[in-house]
Amino acid sequence: MYRKxxxxxxxxxxxxxxxxxxxxxxxxxxxxxxxxxxPYGPGAFEALTEALAMAESYGFSITNYDxxxxxxxxxxxxxxxxxxxxxxxxxxxxxxxxTNPFEPVVKGDKLFxxxxxxxxxxxxxxxxxxxxxxxxxxxxxKNVRLILGTDEECGSSDxxxxxxIEKESPMTFSPDGSFPVVNTEKGGLxxxxxxxxxxxxxxxxxxxxxxxxxxxxxPGKAIAVVEGIDAKSLELTASQCEERTGIRFExxxxxxxxxxxxxxESAHASLPEEGNNxxxxxxxxxxxxxxxxCEQMTMIRRLLELIPHGDTSGKALGIAMEDELSGxxxxxxxLLQVRSSCLEGTFDSRCPVCATEENVLEVVKRxxxxxxxxxxxxxxxxxxxxDGNSExxxxxLNVYESYTGLKGECVSMGGGTYVHSLKNGVxxxxxxxxxxxxxxxxxxxxxxxxxxVSAKIFAQVIVDLCS
Numbered sequence: 183m184y185r186k187x188x189x190x191x192x193x194x195x196x197x198x199x200x201x202x203x204x205x206x207x208x209x210x211x212x213x214x215x216x217x218x219x220x221p222y223g224p225g226a227f228e229a230l231t232e233a234l235a236m237a238e239s240y241g242f243s244i245t246n247y248d249x250x251x252x253x254x255x256x257x258x259x260x261x262x263x264x265x266x267x268x269x270x271x272x273x274x275x276x277x278x279x280x281t282n283p284f285e286p287v288v289k290g291d292k293l294f295x296x297x298x299x300x301x302x303x304x305x306x307x308x309x310x311x312x313x314x315x316x317x318x319x320x321x322x323x324k325n326v327r328l329i330l331g332t333d334e335e336c337g338s339s340d341x342x343x344x345x346x347i348e349k350e351s352p353m354t355f356s357p358d359g360s361f362p363v364v365n366t367e368k369g370g371l372x373x374x375x376x377x378x379x380x381x382x383x384x385x386x387x388x389x390x391x392x393x394x395x396x397x398x399x400x401p402g403k404a405i406a407v408v409e410g411i412d413a414k415s416l417e418l419t420a421s422q423c424e425e426r427t428g429i430r431f432e433x434x435x436x437x438x439x440x441x442x443x444x445x446x447e448s449a450h451a452s453l454p455e456e457g458n459n460x461x462x463x464x465x466x467x468x469x470x471x472x473x474x475x476c477e478q479m480t481m482i483r484r485l486l487e488l489i490p491h492g493d494t495s496g497k498a499l500g501i502a503m504e505d506e507l508s509g510x511x512x513x514x515x516x517l518l519q520v521r522s523s524c525l526e527g528t529f530d531s532r533c534p535v536c537a538t539e540e541n542v543l544e545v546v547k548r549x550x551x552x553x554x555x556x557x558x559x560x561x562x563x564x565x566x567x568x569d570g571n572s573e574x575x576x577x578x579l580n581v582y583e584s585y586t587g588l589k590g591e592c593v594s595m596g597g598g599t600y601v602h603s604l605k606n607g608v609x610x611x612x613x614x615x616x617x618x619x620x621x622x623x624x625x626x627x628x629x630x631x632x633x634x635v636s637a638k639i640f641a642q643v644i645v646d647l648c649s
Contacts, residue, residue, distance in 0.1 A: 183319055183649070185584075188641045191314040196634055197299045199310045200293065202236060205634070206302040207286040207295040212273050213336045221250055222270065222340070226332035229269040233305070233330050240313050242328075250343040253326050256312050256330045262324030262648045264351040265312075265640065266341075266600045266607070267305035267358060268334035271297040273395045273581055275448050276403050276622035298628040299619035304357035304612035305330060311640035324648040327351065334358070334600055335396065336495040341600060350607075353574045353647060356600045357636065357647040358618070359609030362576055362582050367595035367602050367609070368452075368532040370543055371563040372397050375550055375557045377485075382476035383524040386410030388468060389439070393461035394517035397530050399622050400457035401446030401516060404464040408440050411471060416440055417468050427491050429463030442467065450622040451530035452596035454514035455493040457623070461515050462491035481525065484553040489515045489529060496531060500545050508565065531594035535565045566602045574647070578610050581642045584633055588615070610643075612636040 194201075206229055214223025230252050234244045237254035246251045274283035274296055281287040286295030293303065308328055315322070333340035386409060393404030408416075413435055420431035420442075432443040444464035449457025465486045473479055488499055495502045496513040504510035517528040533542055539562055547557045568575065570592035579590030601607025613619050613632055620626045 184318065184645055187318050188314050188638055191318055192310060192637045192641065195313070196504060198225060199306060199633070199637065200630065201286065202309075203293065203298065203303045203306045204286040204295070205236070206233060206269065206306065207297045208284055209604065210274070210284050211270050211297070211332065213270060213333065216521070217629055219249060221248070222332050226270050230330060230332050233269055235495035237309060237328070238347040241313065241316060242514065246624050247344050247347060249438065250332065250340040252330045254309065254330075256316060256326040256644070257322060259323065259325045260350045261327055261643065262353060263326045264329055264354040265308045265326065266329045266331070266354055266356040267308055268301045268600060269305060270332045270335050271300070271302070272335050272399055272622045273400070275395065275624055276445070277448070280625045280627070288630070292627040293630055293633070294625055294627055298536070299613060300621045301334065301358045303628040303633050305637060307612055307637040308640050310637045311644060314637070314641040315644050320645055320649075322644070322648045326644050326648055331600065335398065338600060350604055352606065354601055354604050354607035354609065355578065355610040355643075357610060357612040357640070358599045359595055359611070360430070360613045361586070361615060362588070362590045363570070363578050363592050364595045364599070364609035365409040365568040365570050365575060365592040366535065367566040367598050368508050368534055368594070368596045369537055370533055370563040370598060371531045371546070371558055371559060373529045373531060373546055375528070375555045375560055376524065376526045377481050377555045378524045378624045379477035379481060382474070382478060383497055384476055386471070386473050387476070388473060388478060388482075389519035391464065391518060393464065397516050397528050399516060400449040400454050400459050400514045401449055401461040402424065402446050402457070404444040404460040406442045406464055406468060408442065408471065408473070411440060411473070415472060416442070419467060423463070423467045424471060427463045427466055428458050429460055429467070431467060448623045451514040451516055452512065452532050454512055456618075457489065459515060461518055462486070462489060464570070466491045478520070481554060482520070485525075485527070485555070487586070488550060488553060488555075489513070490551070496635055500549050501531070501542050503534060503536060503541065505534045507567075508533065509596070511537060511542075526552065533562065535567065537565075538561070544611040563598070563602075566598070568606060568608050572606075573607065575608060577646050578643060581639055581646060583606050585639050586614070611639065
């Protein structure tokens with residue numbers, strides 16, 4: 183019902199929708215330091231304020247939950263469906279070529295910019311789906327609420343705040359994944375570990391190493407400072423290691439001090455094989471330099487034994503596994519800081535349904551301890567699964583098939599979405615199968631036609647579930 187009207191409405195509002203997406207994507211809404219009234223800093227606050235003003239201008243009733251979360255309600259009836267999206271973004275990162283991260287631009291059939299795909303573009307597509315239903319005066323028996331969060335990328339404490347106040351709707355989907363329906367999400371272990379040793383002043387030596395921006399991003403850049411190595415040795419080793427790893431090494435020398443910048447390719451930590459980890463590439467490089475033997479270098483070699491460059495399955499850590507429902511375990515070494523007498527690091531492991539604390543957490547803890555590292559985690563994030571035969575999921579799949587002509591089926595993913603902790607929540611859109619949005623990487627983009635068809639699909643779902 184109402185398909186013709188929905189399609190005509192969304193097509194006629196296509197340019198307006200793109201304009202609104204660009205308005206939000208010009209705001210750098212990565213998590214920043216707390217300020218009074220701004221729990222995640224001024225960027226997230228500005229994005230939320232702008233989005234709520236946008237929704238209110240289209241006639242929706244809005245609510246601001248202490249600048250953690252904002253909502254827009256389609257009507258005042260009993261809630262049936264929540265659409266859960268987020269306005270925060272990961273840091274800009276390195277390597278942008280198509281545009282600057284917060285200067286969204288249309289090129290061909292794509293809209294480039296940080297947040298265009300994850301998740302401001304899909305959030306606005308959902309808003310336009312609600313606009314279509316509202317302005318077409320399609321009668322509904324139940325309410326739809328668009329929930330706009332601001333801390334999805336850094337732990338979802340915003341949603342914890344929201345659900346401490348509000349109850350979960352009977353049905354929730356989040357356009358923070360891909361079509362068709364993601365009803366299974368892996369569990370996870372963000373392994374935080376440390377090590378300490380006696381400092382050494384022997385030359386040549388590693389002064390420091392710093393790598394990574396966020397736990398859920400494969401590092402595209404890593405920096406080390408060394409002292410006492412000649413330029414020829416640095417350059418020769420760089421050439422050899424680039425051939426071995428695909429990582430590029432940039433060298434800056436000032437007297438006896440050299441700064442080494444490893445350039446790889448960033449990626450979402452749920453798909454570490456799509457990137458080239460600059461952190462592990464830099465560790466490999468350091469182990470090939472003629473640095474003086476000391477406890478620091480012993481620990482770096484041990485660390486590289488546990489998480490070698492190119493190992494994205496946790497094989498060396500002893501936790502490689504897979505199951506039919508959710509696929510293989512993945513591992514991304516995402517954060518590391520090394521100083522003269524200590525190091526601190528974090529890896530992001532996405533664990534299949536078959537993973538348990540016994541076969542993952544305890545194994546990692548034991549294997550790291552044997553090499554002198556302390557893993558500080560005492561628990562893991564459990565997996566998430568919603569019945570694929572429920573009327574809710576079947577409705578989503580039927581609408582998807584109708585609007586795309588593609589087969590609708592349930593799939594699993596490694597990246598946790600906003601619905602991970604919700605009883606009846608699934609990820610639904612907004613990218614099509616096979617589209618690589620470069621999410622969390624340089625030159626993130628959304629395919630414009632995919633955003634348009636997503637808005638149509640979301641509108642039809644609202645009609646079918648809430649009429």
